Amino acid sequence: MDKLELPKDKNIYDTRCPILYAMDVIGQKWKLPILWYIADAKNQTMRYGELEKKVVGITATMLTKCLRELEQNKLVERKQYSTIPPTVEYSLSDRGKTLIPALESIYNWAKVQMELK
Structure with a gap:
């Protein structure tokens, strides 16, 4: 794995650091x-209402904000159906699907670390 050297004479936050980019996109x-629940859903697709129930503690405003940001970063795709009431589904984009193995690796690492406590 190619690692970039940390800058010695610059603030790391003023550089193009891939880890900082990733944390900016998914680190909130x-x-x-949200990504984990969508990834775990049948066909990696969930309706807005299902997400609202699964992500315990999130407000509707925050869920909408996060989904919009994930959509802007091309990690999820939004599909709206012309029904009454309106139905909206979110699914992982191809780009979002590439993130799942990394999340699984982090999950497995954290599980081992938690057992070491």
């Missing part, structure tokens, strides 16, 4: 649980 409190 609710984004990982």
Whole structure:
């Protein structure tokens, strides 16, 4: 694995660091649980209402905000149906699907670390 050297004369936050980029895209409190639930759903697709129930503790406003940001970053895709009431589904994009193995690796690492406590 190629690692970039940390800058010695610059603030790391002023550089193009892949880890910082990843944390900016997925590192907020609710984004990982949202991605995880969508990834675990049948066909990796969930309706908005299902997500609202699964992600315990999130407000509707925050769920909408996170989903919009995940959509802007092309990790999820939104599909709206012309029904009454309107039905909206979210699914992992191809780009979002590439993130799942990394999340599984982090999950497995954390599980071992938690057992070591």
